[in-house]
Every structure is written in structure tokens, then in C-alpha cells.
Amino acid sequence: MARCALPVVLLLAVLAGCAVPTTAPVGAAATTDAGFALTGRLGVRFGEESLSGRIAWTHAPGRDHVSLASPLGNTLAVIVRDSGGVALTDANGQRSVAPDAETLTERALGWRLPLAGLSEWARGRAAPGPAEGSRDAAGRWLTLIQAGWRIDYSWEEAQAVLPRRVFLERLAATPPLEIRMVVDRWGE
Numbered sequence: 001m002a003r004c005a006l007p008v009v010l011l012l013a014v015l016a017g018c019a020v021p022t023t024a025p026v027g028a029a030a031t032t033d034a035g036f037a038l039t040g041r042l043g044v045r046f047g048e049e050s051l052s053g054r055i056a057w058t059h060a061p062g063r064d065h066v067s068l069a070s071p072l073g074n075t076l077a078v079i080v081r082d083s084g085g086v087a088l089t090d091a092n093g094q095r096s097v098a099p100d101a102e103t104l105t106e107r108a109l110g111w112r113l114p115l116a117g118l119s120e121w122a123r124g125r126a127a128p129g130p131a132e133g134s135r136d137a138a139g140r141w142l143t144l145i146q147a148g149w150r151i152d153y154s155w156e157e158a159q160a161v162l163p164r165r166v167f168l169e170r171l172a173a174t175p176p177l178e179i180r181m182v183v184d185r186w187g188e
Helices: 002-016 026-031 101-109 115-122
Strands: 036-046 049-060 063-069 075-082 085-090 095-098 132-135 141-146 149-154 165-170 177-187
Touching (some): 115 149
Antiparallel strands (some): 075 085, 141 149, 149 165, 165 177
């Protein structure tokens, strides 16, 4: 059970995504790729497993630092991605490395996760490539289907440029995989 819990929490951190400041106009959010800071709550359901926790993520072009914690605040793992690859350090100090996040999650979780689009999806935008779904009157995604994922959004305010809640479901996954993220704070 402990071996399964850490990888799922790590997955949540990676899925938590990136952000731009909430004060930016809608058009700016679609064109800016600046650094960010994100804190929030995560929940995941993978087959029979169900977990929750907290995430703190800072992102800059070419670098991510993700800290995952239990609901009580105990650090469970830290993921660092840079030009040298991706490293994951768990609460026991055990370190795993891989050239990319996909390889690392495949080793840790047993399946490959297409992480390339997640920074866009978390910000309420489609990643490069084919995408379909529905949008609201302001042009924001309500549902986005891309790269084998369905992403549903909840926008807290009528003029919000970043979603408050993001629900990801891996289509045709066996066992089913669902990830919920509630963003408590977006920042730069």
C-alpha cells in the first residue's frame, strides 16, 4: 500500500500544472509562458486506490520543483525537473532519476503518463496538437479532450483566467485513473 501511495501522490503533483498570474487578461493567459507558483489540494483515484494531499509547485521555463505533502503537511516527495532530466526524492531520502517525467512516472506508477500537456491543461488551455471539447461564453474550456485525457474545468469567477478546479480522467485507462486538483493559490 505504501509503495502505491507515493507514486499516486507524485502523479498528482505532476498533474497539478502551471499558471500565469490571475490578474492577466484572458488573451495574455493564452500567450504567456512565464514562471509560476502553485499551491493546492489533490485527490486521486487509481483503480481501488484513493489518496489526497497537498502540493506546492514552482515552475520556470526549463525547470520545475514540486513538493508533495500529506494532508497534515508531512513532505512525501520532491520532484525536480531540469535540463538534466527528472529526479524524485521520497520521504525516506530514496532518489529516483529518469531523463523525462514520462519515464519516471512509468517506473514509479507502472504506466506511462503524457505529462507534456499538463502545464497547459492546468492553466485551462489546450496543449499543442489536436484538441476538442466545449467552451463557455468567455472562450474558456469547460471540457477539453486531448492526448487520451478528458479535462473538466471549474472557473470560480466570470473573468477568471485560471481555473479553480481541474478534474482529469484518463480515457480508456485500466484501471481507471481520475485526478482532482483544487488550486488554493496561483502566483508568479
